[in-house]
Amino acid sequence: MHKKDFSYYVTRYFTNYLDREAGFSPNTIKSYRDTFILFFRYIELFRICKINKLNMDILSADNVNDFLNWIEKERQCTVSSRNQRLAALKSFCIYVIRENPEKSDICQQVLGIRAKKATQKSIGYLNIEAISYLLKMPDKTSDRGIRDLALLALLYETGCRVQEIIDLKIGDISFRIPNTVALTGKGNKIRVVPISQQVSEIIKNYLSISTRHNFEENIFVNRLGNPLSRSGVAYILNKYGDMARKNRLDLYPYKLHPHILRHSKAMHLLENNVNLIYIRDFLGHSSVTTTEIYARCNPELKRKYIEEASNFITETVQDYSKTEKNDLLEWLRKNI
Structure with a gap:
């Protein structure tokens, strides 16, 4: 029986899980692969472990946190990129736990690392x-x-x-x-x-x-x-x-x-009184809390859609699923 070491899980994660089971897009898989290449480069650069002797212990919370700080400070990556790298490592840890619960202790360390809060940038868009x-x-x-x-x-x-x-x-x-x-x-x-x-x-x-x-x-x-x-x-x-x-x-x-054309379309839909639920579906967002960033770009739109979203919840909440209700409530909590 093949020993299920670190390299075994990495190989199975990329060749079987991400594409065939999770259905991730080629771009996401490439991004995740780049994360591991960077992580291994960091491990080797700081002599934490030889590249031919990688093991699960390299996924300690200290190593991962130091790696994230390294790519942000030394490689000048944005906070968003830092959080994407963390998301890739967390996804791998979830996979490992599913395949082998005995490895959950060290994986839970990584899952407990919080994403860094990024400064919200205003969204650029073109008018009609x-x-x-x-x-x-x-x-x-x-x-x-x-x-x-x-x-x-x-x-x-x-x-x-x-x-x-x-x-x-x-x-x-x-x-x-x-x-x-x-x-x-x-x-x-x-x-x-x-x-x-x-x-x-x-x-x-x-x-x-x-x-x-x-x-x-x-x-x-x-x-x-x-x-x-x-x-x-x-x-x-x-x-x-x-x-x-x-x-x-x-x-x-x-x-x-x-x-910018995607942003522009979203803003024009908002300006024409289209509600956030429809715009969420139109843009293919998984949650309305992602879509609400467009309402923040314009103070008047923000005020108007807070009011409309509030009325929408109280008047027609029975037409929407529990998830949609929670999304809208979360949106209100963030903006009021």
Whole structure:
């Protein structure tokens, strides 16, 4: 029988559990793998243990806390990155406990480490005028411009994550009334969001000039026919952002990033009196407490949605599950 040592659990965690059982996305798995590479580098750098003699003892609370402080101070990682590394190690510990309860003592040390509280940053977003002007930048007479317009319009219209639009297949779009897009989000969860007739026509125009018709093919590809990368999407957005900024610096005070279209869509939904529960589902958030960060960006929106959320709970709470009730109550506790 194979001895179940530290390397055994690490191997099984990455080759079997994360993908096949937990259903984590490739990006999450890569992030978790990077965490372990960094952790092993730290262990070796400070001679805590030789790399060929790794054991469960390296997961002591002191080692993990020192590792987290090291990546934050020495490697200049953000608090958010620090917390992501901790989350990866905690996930591994939960897996080990499930596989071998005898290892729970040392794993519980890691699970007891609290995430570091990060300073809440204001969310940058574009107003409606800025979105409209940005979508006028691509050249609608060229194949590349038609593709780029379709990409930007769909990023904003659906409020999707960059990886979601990279992974989007031709068969994920339905041109029946109502027009919809099926997005595969974190944890391989699929959500269906509506798109307007105008954006639907933009997508149809793009697909009409495409040589790809297989429903399983990616919609957005580069000149080599390969799916766009995250940096490719960022390049396209910044290209047109820079063009727009030359004429309207007032609308684009800073460099654009792909997530800004997602933020903008969320803020515009809030400004149009869409409740947080719907926006949560639209964006694919697991909890409304994640969605509420958008209400904090605007004092007037914050005041309005605190009032509306309060009325929503007292008047229609019976239509929602216990989890949803708790989410809304938690939102109120944080903001009132």
